[in-house]
Amino acid sequence: MPILYGANPTWADVTPVPQEDGGPHPLAAIAYAEEYSEAMGYLRAVMAANEYSQRVLGLTEHIISLNPAHYTVWLYRAKVLDQIGANLADEISWLNPTALQHLKNYQIWHHRQTIIDKLGSPEGEGPFISTMLEQDSKNYHVWSYRQWLVKRFDLFDEAELAWTESMIEADARNNSAWNHRWFLVVGRKGGQALEESIVDREIQYAKAAIRKAPQNQSPWNYLGGVVRRAQLPASSLKDFVLEFADLDEPDKVFSSHALDLLADIYTQDEDKKDEARKALDLLAVKYDPIRAHYWNYRKGLLDSSPAAQQIA
Amino acid sequence: MSAAQAPSSTSPAVRLEELSDSDFEEEIIGTAMSDHLEYLHRVAPPLRDLLETDTSKAQDETLEAILPFLEGNPNEFDLNSHHLPKLQRKKHVAFLEKTLGNYPAQMAPMDAARPWFLYWSLQGLTALGEDVSKYQERVIYTFAAAQHPMGGYGGGHGQLPHLAATYAAVLSLVIVGGAEAYDSINRKAMWHYLGNMKQADGGFTMSPGGEEDIRGAFCAMVILSLLDLPLELPPDAPSRAHGHTSFMDNLGGWVSRCQNYEGGISAAPGNEAHGAYAFCGLGCLSIMGSPTETLNKYLDMPLLIHWLSSRQCAPEGGFSGRTNKLVDGCYSHWIGSCWALVEAASGKTGLWNRSALGRYILAAAQFKKGGLVDKPGKRPDAYHSCYNLAGLSATQRVYTFDEAMNGNVGKGHLGAPYHWEEKGLYEEDKAWDEGDLVDRVHPVFIVPWGKAEECRSHFEGKGVV
Numbered sequence: 120m121p122i123l124y125g126a127n128p129t130w131a132d133v134t135p136v137p138q139e140d141g142g143p144h145p146l147a148a149i150a151y152a153e154e155y156s157e158a159m160g161y162l163r164a165v166m167a168a169n170e171y172s173q174r175v176l177g178l179t180e181h182i183i184s185l186n187p188a189h190y191t192v193w194l195y196r197a198k199v200l201d202q203i204g205a206n207l208a209d210e211i212s213w214l215n216p217t218a219l220q221h222l223k224n225y226q227i228w229h230h231r232q233t234i235i236d237k238l239g240s241p242e243g244e245g246p247f248i249s250t251m252l253e254q255d256s257k258n259y260h261v262w263s264y265r266q267w268l269v270k271r272f273d274l275f276d277e278a279e280l281a282w283t284e285s286m287i288e289a290d291a292r293n294n295s296a297w298n299h300r301w302f303l304v305v306g307r308k309g310g311q312a313l314e315e316s317i318v319d320r321e322i323q324y325a326k327a328a329i330r331k332a333p334q335n336q337s338p339w340n341y342l343g344g345v346v347r348r349a350q351l352p353a354s355s356l357k358d359f360v361l362e363f364a365d366l367d368e369p370d371k372v373f374s375s376h377a378l379d380l381l382a383d384i385y386t387q388d389e390d391k392k393d394e395a396r397k398a399l400d401l402l403a404v405k406y407d408p409i410r411a412h413y414w415n416y417r418k419g420l421l422d423s424s425p426a427a428q429q430i431a
Numbered sequence: 432m433s434a435a436q437a438p439s440s441t442s443p444a445v446r447l448e449e450l451s452d453s454d455f456e457e458e459i460i461g462t463a464m465s466d467h468l469e470y471l472h473r474v475a476p477p478l479r480d481l482l483e484t485d486t487s488k489a490q491d492e493t494l495e496a497i498l499p500f501l502e503g504n505p506n507e508f509d510l511n512s513h514h515l516p517k518l519q520r521k522k523h524v525a526f527l528e529k530t531l532g533n534y535p536a537q538m539a540p541m542d543a544a545r546p547w548f549l550y551w552s553l554q555g556l557t558a559l560g561e562d563v564s565k566y567q568e569r570v571i572y573t574f575a576a577a578q579h580p581m582g583g584y585g586g587g588h589g590q591l592p593h594l595a596a597t598y599a600a601v602l603s604l605v606i607v608g609g610a611e612a613y614d615s616i617n618r619k620a621m622w623h624y625l626g627n628m629k630q631a632d633g634g635f636t637m638s639p640g641g642e643e644d645i646r647g648a649f650c651a652m653v654i655l656s657l658l659d660l661p662l663e664l665p666p667d668a669p670s671r672a673h674g675h676t677s678f679m680d681n682l683g684g685w686v687s688r689c690q691n692y693e694g695g696i697s698a699a700p701g702n703e704a705h706g707a708y709a710f711c712g713l714g715c716l717s718i719m720g721s722p723t724e725t726l727n728k729y730l731d732m733p734l735l736i737h738w739l740s741s742r743q744c745a746p747e748g749g750f751s752g753r754t755n756k757l758v759d760g761c762y763s764h765w766i767g768s769c770w771a772l773v774e775a776a777s778g779k780t781g782l783w784n785r786s787a788l789g790r791y792i793l794a795a796a797q798f799k800k801g802g803l804v805d806k807p808g809k810r811p812d813a814y815h816s817c818y819n820l821a822g823l824s825a826t827q828r829v830y831t832f833d834e835a836m837n838g839n840v841g842k843g844h845l846g847a848p849y850h851w852e853e854k855g856l857y858e859e860d861k862a863w864d865e866g867d868l869v870d871r872v873h874p875v876f877i878v879p880w881g882k883a884e885e886c887r888s889h890f891e892g893k894g895v896v
Contacts, residue, residue, distance in 0.1 A: 139588040141576030146569050147548040152536035159542075163589035186540045191590040194640055229642045256485065257756065263702050270701075292486035294754040298703040301692055306701050332480035336741060336754050344692030375478055409474040409745035409784055413736070416782050 124161045129174060135160030136167060155185050166195060171202035180213075187217060193226040197233050207238045215247060222251065228260040232267055241272040245282070256286070262295045266302055275307050291328050297337045305348055318349040326359055333363045333374035343380065353384045360384065366397055375407040382417065392421050466514050467502050474787060475746040486755050493757045493806065497747055500795040500807050508797065511864040515793045518823070518867040520559050522801030523816060527555045530802075530813040531566070543586035546577060546599035551813035553606045557879040558820040558869045567607040571615050574600045578617060582624030592624055593638045598650035601657060605886045606878050613889045622660045622895065625651050625678065626668030633681025634699070644698040645689050648682060649711035652718040653876060656845035657883060659890035683719060686712050687729040693754060694734030706742060706752035706765040709735075713772045717875050721847045722832055726776035736773060740783060742766045748787030749795070749806075759805045760796040760815050763788055763822020764877070770825060771874040775832035785826040786860040792823045793862065821877055824869040827861075829854040840888045848875040849884050 124130045137160055140148060151159070158181050165175050179196040182189060200210060211234060218227045235244060248268075251261045269279060280303055286296035304321060305313065325342035328335065346356060363377035372378055378398050385395035396418055403414035480487070499505050508516035531552040534541065541548065549570060553563050576588045577600060583592030584600035604612040628635045628647060635647030655662070655678060662677050664670065675681070688700040689712055695704025696712035716725040726732060742750045742762065750762035767788055774780050796803045796819045802811025803819035833852050841849025853871055871880035 136589060139576050140573070141588075142569065142572030144569055145573040145576070146531050146566065147534065147541075147545045147552070147573070149534045149538050149542060149545075150536050151539060151542075155536070155539045155542075159589070166589065186542055188540050189543045189586075189590075190593055190638060190641065191543065191585060194591055194638060197640065225637075225642060233640075257753070259698070259703065259705065263698060266701050290484040290486055291482065292484050292755040294756070295703050298691065298693075302701050305692070332482040334476075334478050334480045335482075340693045340738075340754060348692070373478065375476065406478060407476060407745070409476070409743055409748070409787055410740050412781055412783055413740040416736075416779060419779070 124157055124178075130161065133161055133164050133168075136163035155182075158182050158185065162192065162195070166191075171199045173203060175199050176203070176205065183217065187221045187224055188226065190226045193230045197230055200234070201237070207234050210234050211238070211243075219251065219254070222255050222258055223260065225260065228264050232264060235268070236271060241268050241274065244268055252286070256290060256293055257295045259295070262299060265299065269303070275303055279303055287328070291332055292335050292337055294337045294340075297341050301341065301344065305345070313345075313349055318345060318351075321345045329363075329374070333377065336376055339374075339376040339380070353380065353387060356380060357384050364398070366394055366401075369397075369401055369405075372401065372406055375402060378402050378406055382414075386417075386421060395421055470790075471498075471501055471746045474748070474784075489757060494747065496808050497758070497795050497806055501746065501748075501790065504794075506797070506799040508799075511793075511862075511867055513862045513864070515790060515862050516797055517864070518793065518869070519797050519801060520866075523797075523803065523820075524556060524559050524561055524801075526798075526800075526802035526811060527552045527559070527813065527816060530816075531556075543590060543593075543596070545586050546574070546584060546596045546603065548813050549573065549603045550599040550606075551817035553603055554872075554877060554879075555813065555817040555820050557606060558817070558824060558872060560870055563607055564609075567609055567612060570603055570607045571612050574604060575615055578615075579624070580620070582617060582620030582622070591638055593641070594628060594635065594647050594650040595637060597621075597624075598653055601654050602876065602878055605657060605876070605882050608882055608885055610889060613886055616658060618658050618660060618890070619895065621654065621658065623665045623667060625654065625660070626665035626670075629664060629668055629670040629675065629678060631670055631673040631675075633685035645686065645696065645708045645711045645715065646698070648686060649715040651678065652682075652715050652845065656718050656848060657876070657886050657890075659843065659845075659887055659893065661895050662844045679719060683716065683725065683729045686715055690730055690735065694731065694736075694738035695753075696730075696735075703753060704738060706750065706762045706769075709739070710765045710769050713769050714875050717772050717775075718845055718848050721834060721850070722772050722776040723778070725847075726772065732773070732777060736777070736782060739766060739769055739773065743784055743787065745787075747791055747795070748784070748789075749791035750788065757806070758791070760792065760803055760819045760822070761805065762818075763792055763796070764818035764825070767822035767825040768872075768874060768877065771830045775830070780829060780831075780857075781859070785857055786862050788822060789826040789862040792819050792826070793867065820869050821872050823863075823867075824872045825874075827856055827863060827868060828871060829857050830874045837884060840884050840891065843891065846887075848873070849887055851875070853880065 138156060158178060161178055162182060176199050179192050179199065182192045200207065214231055221227055235241065248261055248265050251258060269275060283296055283300045283303060286293055304317065322342065322345055325338040325345065328338035346353060360377045360381045363374040364372045364381050378401055382395050382398035385391035385398060399414045399418045403411040504510065504516060506516065508519060511517045530548055556563050574584060577584045577586065579585055579592040581592065583597040585592050586596050601616065604616065627639060628651060630636060630643055634643050635651045636643045637647050662679060664675055664678060689696050691697050691704045693704045696709040697704050698708045713726065716729055719725050744751055744758040747758040749758040749760060750766040751758050752762050752765065770783050774782060795807055798804050798811040803816040804811050805815055831852050831854050832850060834850050836850045836852045851874055873880060873883050876883045
């Protein structure tokens with residue numbers, strides 16, 4: 120049963136502020152149900168009076184149940200929790216089922232972040248995130264939230280890396296998991312140099328994933344990123360790339376991404392422009408024709424300055 | 432090398448070959464069908480890994496649902512001279528007029544997003560060639576109720592100001608245009624509100640105490656530019672405590688930090704590269720200065736172009752938002768509209784496959800009864816309608832940046848976006864006829880051609896307030 124605020128003595132001191140639509144035929148107008156309309160009238164009134172109280176907390180919960188995408192209610196609820204010194208662990212327990220129902224909601228995640236930040240502990244968040252990712256393994260908000268959590272509580276540890284690996288193992292094409300690995304291993308370093316052992320480990324990791332599915336672009340992008348970040352020449356990957364694409368055997372190419380990288384390696388070698396051209400032609404004509412314009416653009420760059428050409 | 436596989440027997444290319452060999456298919460659909468099969472055969476990727484994961488399964492199912500629309504015409508639309516469904520203009524207009532209208536009680540969850548429904552519907556209608564000036568008065572008073580006394584717009588009356596709502600409100604007012612619409616915006620309060628959103632690290636939050644991401648940076652630049660507000664932060668802006676004096680302080684660097692190792696742009700530093708955020712980042716930089724200057728200064732362009740190019744799905748032709756994700760009609764704009772900005776910065780046109788995107792939109796993204804969709808099997812909505820149409824426009828028209836264009840407007844700060852020129856239609860390998868043309872769209876603001884300039888002119892020289 121909806122709470123009928125108007126007939127409720129605990130709300131008798133509040134005069135609701137009715138919805139104002141600005142004119143006779145507002146656009147994209149909603150024929151609000153009485154329950155929603157009344158609750159919103161009371162919210163407008165308590166917000167105008169800056170009231171922070173238990174009853175307002177209940178009111179926000181009621182409105183969220185009717186419209187979880189209502190950022191105003193979430194922002195005001197966060198303020199109420201703060202002002203009345205509410206039990207934040209209770210807030211998280213209440214939040215969990217709501218979040219599971221509304222995976223693509225910006226507000227819920229931001230609210231959660233605000234609460235966990237104040238609680239000062241990441242306890243229980245890992246398992247909760249895993250539950251969310253089971254439903255939608257590439258959910259942008261969830262991954263962004265996990266990054267915030269790692270940064271906030273300095274969780275750049277082996278356990279986090281192992282968990283990320285398990286996500287990649289479950290689906291080597293989950294690019295969000297690859298991005299998280301980058302965030303853990305490389306991102307945390309800021310501008311600092313990466314240790315050689317880490318660079319080697321990451322290169323081997325990406326190569327192993329590529330061998331399992333050479334047409335999976337996620338590890339290729341990762342590999343290229345690591346090599347660039349470590350300031351290694353792209354040519355250091357040449358032997359590996361030749362396993363999947365060799366110009367001497369143009370009919371036996373196993374990965375367009377290998378051919379792409381091979382073109383780049385040749386591009387950086389003044390004496391290998393013809394080979395670069397040949398690799399780009401193979402991409403444009405045979406192995407990745409939808410991007411023919413792009414491959415031809417890369418070909419056009421071969422005659423310009425070297426700085427403009429480097430991709431990987 | 433053991434696990435690297437040769438093209439598998441189930442690859443789309445092979446499947447297409449099987450289909451094109453089938454007399455049965457020929458008989459029922461005729462020559463139009465064989466044209467499409469020839470095309471699909473040409474763009475289908477020949478390589479495919481055998482490793483099966485959730486991603487590959489989802490991709491296979493998606494392609495299975497889309498292929499019939501690329502091969503034939505299950506909606507039985509009238510076809511253009513390229514044997515593709517014509518742009519269903521009348522049906523889309525009717526759909527968007529509806530999305531601008533009244534909603535039943537169960538639509539309460541869109542209460543905070545009403546400004547978006549106005550923007551998407553109005554922009555979509557103008558793209559289809561409709562005159563929306565008849566809505567001017569209603570747009571003005573709808574937003575008057577959503578304007579917050581402290582500046583900016585909320586989703587509706589009594590809601591806190593939010594940059595997404597404010598962006599959609601300002602663009603809607605720009606689309607209907609006219610002094611009355613422009614002057615309904617409380618510029619002084621807006622300036623203060625935007626000042627409150629500026630953060631110590633250079634970025635912007637979406638709302639007071641809300642999340643900080645690249646949408647905030649883009650929306651703030653759009654509004655500052657269109658309303659010709661001062662670049663100087665208001666005296667009460669909290670980030671002044673961190674030494675900032677201008678809205679632009681540390682902003683280019685912040686956007687730069689959003690470019691990740693893949694070359695794309697993310698919501699915030701460290702996050703995954705994503706199509707919608709890429710457009711926000713490029714749009715933000717294209718307002719801060721000429722794209723030639725700002726994109727090359729703050730971004731690794733070869734890497735960005737590589738990533739953008741990788742977003743085009745084969746053989747679908749439409750774009751995905753991230754690596755290894757599915758095609759979605761909304762990226763027809765979010766990725767498709769990046770190209771004009773990137774081409775302006777690189778000085779080259781023809782970097783991407785316009786024809787393939789055009790085919791996806793006409794053949795797979797039009798809903799039978801009107802409105803446009805993410806992909807076949809999904810319901811149409813104002814969002815996908817607006818952004819598929821913007822994407823279709825991007826496939827058809829060439830825009831170039833020329834500092835010398837429009838000498839009368841955009842001379843002051845954040846004036847770069849007023850110097851775009853439309854160079855005409857892109858005819859190479861086109862998949863549309865004249866009847867499928869979508870109107871010109873401003874490449875940065877995504878409003879009808881000329882409307883942004885009118886608004887900016889109205890405010891230029893007015894000073895702050």
